[in-house]
Amino acid sequence: MDLLAALDEAVATLKAPLGEDDRAQGWTDDLRREVQAEISINRSVLRRHGLVMARHLRPRLDEWMDHEGVQPGRLRDLVGDVQRSLVEARTMT
Helix, strand or coil, X not given: CCHHHHHHHHHHHHHCCCCHHHHHCCCCHHHHHHHHHHXXXXXXXXXXXXXXHHHHCCCCHHHHHHHHCCCCCHHHHXXXXXXXXXXXXXXXX
């Protein structure tokens, strides 16, 4: 899956309401919206200016989730995959 497709999938998934498991893992509606917005902004930058802009993005989503006390689970895995994809794109441009 390419980077923009991964970002699209993450934004779409994070727009959906949280399930009980998500809440038990530490996700709140506010956190979900904030992380979704951050990923959406990165996606917009890359769409507008091209993948070369990936080298200027500094994703710190893992630190953010750690700070918020989010436990492992489907959403954390999804957001972690987005961060890894952004970091990989930085090294490829």
